[in-house]
Amino acid sequence: MSKNNNDFVTIYVMGKKQKVPADLTIMKAMEYAGHQFIRGSGCRGGFCGACATVYRMRGSYKLQGALACQKQVEEGMIIAQIPFSPSEKITYKLNEIKANANTFLEYFPEIARCLSCNTCTKACPQDIMVMDYVQAALRGDIKLAAKLSFDCLGCGLCAMRCPAEIVPYNIGQLARRLESKYIEGPTEQVLSRCEEIKEGKYDKEIESLKNADKETLIKLYNSREMKNE
Amino acid sequence: MSSENSGQILKINAENKEFKEKIQDLSGEKIDLCFQCGACSSGCPMVQEMDYLPSKIIRMSQLGLKEVLSSKTIWVCTTCFNCEVRCPRGIDIANVMEAIRQVVLRQKFDKVNIDMLTPEELRELPQIAIVSNLRKLTA
Amino acid sequence: MRLAYYPGCTLKTTAKSFDISTLESSKTLGIDLIEPERWNCCGTVHALSKDDVMHHLAPIRNLLRIEEMKKTGIVEESKVITVCAMCYNTLKRANLVFNSDSDKVKKINENMENESSVYNGSVQVEHLLETIKHQGWDNLRNKVKIPLKDLKVAPYYGCLLLRPRGLGIDNADKPSIMEDMIRALGAEPIDFAYKQKCCGSYHTVFMKERVADLSYKILNQAKIAGAEIIVTACPLCEFNLSHRQTEIIKNRSEFKEFPVIYFTQLIALALGLKEDSMVFGENKTDPRPLFKYKGFLKEI
Structure with missing residues (x-):
């Protein structure tokens, strides 16, 4: 070189x-x-x-x-x-919580402190409109919050810069979970794949992977195919 | 007032003067205009919860007394501006209350803690209530 | 008439009845209200301290959205209509700061540098009651299908529709705009001592009992004056006056539930709109028994 x-x-x-x-x-x-x-x-x-x-x-x-x-x-x-942004992992049972207008406030009442200063959006390496999705969550617009936050990777930079001490990525995650569970519902592909798993279609393959040695696994990993669908 | 004190000008020390100026700067109000008529206090909806009446807070601020910082009054003020429309001297007392609150809040102080609210309360309370409460009472 | 409409957060959540009745009754009055595609919470309270810039960003950002709507021709005027008293107050006061304090404008603009345009300060902030007033009370009167005859309505203004002085929609000492509206709908406005008294506002969060007490005084005064129902223009007043009745009843067994609704719901009723435009089912205190008794709503 x-x-x-x-x-x-x-x-x-x-x-x-x-x-x-x-x-x-x-x-x-x-x-x-x-x-x-x-x-x-x-x-x-x-x-x-x-x-x-x-x-x-x-x-x-x-x-x-x-x-x-x-x-x-x-x-x-x-x-x-910034290897880590300190934030509590809020636990909720998705089957039990409701997709109500006040659901976000119930789990993240601090979103009411948002100043709309847009610092989060400026900090985001994914060019997400973070402030807009936090604001959508504040007014209970689950669909919009889910849509706007879709590309979030949870890197935590928004949370480190928020003057209102909000952890936006947790809110986006809840929005996407609520949206996929209660608004969009599972897609056909997910349902049919779950069915296949239940029927044991992949049991043999999983077993062979479990028994494979490290060399084989590395080989398999490096030659894996990614489908663009 | 005893005879030897009469006619003397009330002087405040440098520290009090500095504090008074801070309140005037933050509020933008000329608090010396107040002549203690008490109209603000008589119309205030929250006096029952207050330790010092609003008119007394203004008097204490005129003298730069830092006791206002630990008063209950500044936190129970609802910023309803009833005092503002009543004041014959044109002082916006709500602005003075805000200025004193800000002095405290800016020293890393939160008056309320939202974590104290139950899930039931958070489900019921309107956005408008929580947003305004936190804007007024947290740093 | 196509005008920009800023609903505010609470109208999208716990005060949906306010939002829906506003849109539907405005449409009938010839006002098409258009919500901006992007908007954020206005902050609900105007930042009072003189050195505060940060808290003005939220309302100014919304005003910028309105200016953008005007530029792209979505709305005809550089004007925003609000119905929530707190949104109205916050947007209006921030606009005033923007138009009077050039140092602050500079700082605000610096902190909004990633917006695609700069706010010019052109937007006029107006409350729907003012818009209807400007159309003329006769216009409203002529569109009434069900005159609310013999209905005694107490208008509750609260604080931020009228105060601070000079910033409200009407005279801070002697308001009449809601009374005029009530008369135009064929009902009788009831004057009462507490119509401008504070309900306790945001202290409803941590001082529930005190707010219940203040709300009781307001409700009781309206009742004593002969009112059958209260109308308001603030989702926080509505919450305190209706939801805190639960606490009032706990302490005062003699107190009977008293209906509190939004002024736009009353307009929708008098305009003869469909029941799903009034959304009375969303109110904590159900006004329907009263309206059925008066013959304004049909028994189902």
Whole structure:
């Protein structure tokens, strides 16, 4: 790997100056600079939301959010990882709760503190209209809250920045659960797949996977097919 | 008032003066205009829950007395503006109450805790009640 | 007449009857109310402290949505109609701050930098009662199908429709707009001492008993003055005056349930709209027995 100086950028990882190849993601750049991820890294594909990161560009006041595995490094990035956003896991039994107008307030009364300041939306690396879905939840609009929050990965950046101390991603999750259970209902595919599972269609395959050794599993994983349906 | 005190000007110390100015800045009200007629207190719907009458809060604020910060009155005010329309001196007393509340709230203080509400209460209460309550009484 | 309509959160949840009766009766009066596609809670209370900018963002954002509706031709005027007293007050006062405090405007705009346009301050905030008044009480009177003859109605204004001084929809000391509306519907307005007295507002959350007591005084005064029903324009007043009757009855066995409804429900009734436009079933205190007794609703 030979790179000339132009292919490198200077970034600041938690204040420490680093020269890293310009074509790397934040995550890979940090690893290049010697950081090891114990937390704050998961799927590395932009789906799990584990690698929430905040950064500022030199010369700009803006605090921006990104997923470290998705965002490419840029010259002058000042980076810090937010490996976890502290929030209580609210438990509810989906079969028992109701999709009422006040359901959100019952489980997350703090949404009434929302200032509509839109900081959450600004922080979201997924470009979700977070404030709009929190507001939809406040007025009991489950469908809209579910729709707007659909792309949420639960990275937690919105929750870290909210001045009203709301945890938006928990609210979006409840909205989507209520919507799929009580408004949309399960799709045909889900129902037919459940039927197949019950009938034991996949029992043999699962058994063979359970008995497979590590080598075989790695091989299978790497050659897996993803269907786009 | 005894004879040797009569004619003297009431002076407040620097700390009280600073506090008084803070209330005036936050509220935007000229509290010295108040001449203690008591119209605000007579029309207030919450006086039964108050330790100091609204007119007394204004008097204490004129003197910069920090005791107002620990008064019950500022928290039970409903911001109904009845005092505002009654005041012959044009002081918006609700703004003064808000200013004093803000001084307290800005020191990491919450007057109420929504976690105390039962699921039944949260199911019944309208959005308008919870939003306004938390805006007024939490930091 | 197509006008923008800001319903507010509570009209979408516990006060659906207010929302539906507003839309239906307005339509009959020739006012098409159009809800913005995007809107947020107005914050319910105006931020009173002079250095506060953050709390003005919510109402200003809504006003910006209205301006956008005007720009795209969805509505004819740069005007927003509200029915909730608290929304009305908050939007109106924030608008006033925006149009009078240039330092604050700068800060507000800076904090709304990711909006696609900047609010120009052009929106006029109006309460539906004002809109109907501007159409003329005769217009309302002429559209009445079921004159509410001999119905004694106490108008309860509460606080934020009238106060602070100069910001309300009518004279803070001697309001008459709801009385005029009641007369136009063929009913008799009942004047009572507590029509502008506070119901305890948001203290209903943590000071239930005190609010029940204040509500009792209001209900009782209306009753003594001879009223058969109370109309209001605030979902929080409605909640306190009707839901807190449960607490009142606990402490005062002699107290009998007293109906409290929204003014738009009364209009819908007099306009002869279908019952599902009045949504009386959503009210905590059911007015239907009274209206059936008076012959305004048919016995089913």
